[in-house]
Amino acid sequence: MKNSELEDHRNAYYEHISNAKAALKQKAFHQAMRFAACSWEHIDGTIQYERKKESKESFNLEGIDLVLHYAPLIFDAESLDNLESRLKGQKRIAKHADINFEHGLAKARAVMWDAHRLWNQIELRREVRQDKLRTEFGGDQDQWRALAEAWQEIGLIVRVPADSSYRLSFTTDMSEATTARCPTCGAVAKAPKAKFLEKRHCPKCGAAVSFVLLGRHR
Numbered sequence: 001m002k003n004s005e006l007e008d009h010r011n012a013y014y015e016h017i018s019n020a021k022a023a024l025k026q027k028a029f030h031q032a033m034r035f036a037a038c039s040w041e042h043i044d045g046t047i048q049y050e051r052k053k054e055s056k057e058s059f060n061l062e063g064i065d066l067v068l069h070y071a072p073l074i075f076d077a078e079s080l081d082n083l084e085s086r087l088k089g090q091k092r093i094a095k096h097a098d099i100n101f102e103h104g105l106a107k108a109r110a111v112m113w114d115a116h117r118l119w120n121q122i123e124l125r126r127e128v129r130q131d132k133l134r135t136e137f138g139g140d141q142d143q144w145r146a147l148a149e150a151w152q153e154i155g156l157i158v159r160v161p162a163d164s165s166y167r168l169s170f171t172t173d174m175s176e177a178t179t180a181r182c183p184t185c186g187a188v189a190k191a192p193k194a195k196f197l198e199k200r201h202c203p204k205c206g207a208a209v210s211f212v213l214l215g216r217h218r
Contacts, residue, residue, distance in 0.1 A: 001045060006052070009045025016042070017062050024070070027155055030210035031183070033071055033079045039063030040086050047096050059096055068104045072112035073150055075119075076210065078199065080108055114139070114147060122157070122168060131165035180211035 001009075016039035023032035040063055050056040064083065071079040087094055087101050094101055117137055121128050128136075133144035148168055151157045159166040180196045181188050187204035189211065196211045 001048070003049070003052070006045045006049035009042040010049045013039050013042035013046040013063065017066075020063070020066055024066075028212060029070055029074045029154065030076065031212055033067055033074075033076055033210075034183070036063045036066040037079060037082060040083070043093050044090055047092055051096070057096070061093070064093075064101065064104075065099075068108045069150075070154070072108045072115055073147075073154060073156075075112060075115065077109075077112065078210075080105060080112070111143075111147065114143070115151075118144070118147060118168075122170060127167045127169035129162065129165055130159065130168055182207070182209055183212055184209050 016035050020032045020035035020039070023029070023035055043061060043063065047056075047059055050059065067076075067079050067083055071077075083101075084105055087105075114137070118128070118133070121136070130145060130148050131141075133148075134141040137144070148157065148159060148166070151168075152159050155171055157168050158171050159168055177190055177192060178196070179188055179190050182202040182205065184207040185202060185205040187202055189203055191200075199208050199210050201208050202211075
């Protein structure tokens, strides 16, 4: 590619990253994952440009890091699958990145499995104690704490101090009806909030999509 084309890829990459970060601030997590995924097609050109013009030899690829971190927390298995396919098809990314993506993907899927188990328990029992997670589920207590803290950060749960630990519960009733918009056709649907945390078929266009939750009007 010409230098001008490589520069266009670099600019597009950072624009998608900026949009992803803005979506995260608005707690539009599925939308943030889409922006991050859009950046992937520009990674190869960005790497070539920055190696050529800025003499870089390793790269911190935020468009991938964002998906590895946030996709497991919102049960977005599709983004992880798409990322794996992308990495297999673009060897330059794995060659020059500063992390082991194979390890990163394996870790992300393990976190998503733990997240499913913890989610089901909170949904079943209304609240669970953070210091009992290793006893109930096995594994490492520090990892369970990190998962709980990450969910608190993105606003899915609250952690209430209790006897030198925390009680974990959902920030809102997951059975409460809420509205969300189909990102494909724009149709607005209403269902229990928990239903919109995983992909579902749009009742209007039939596409299997991750609905975007709509905030309440004040």
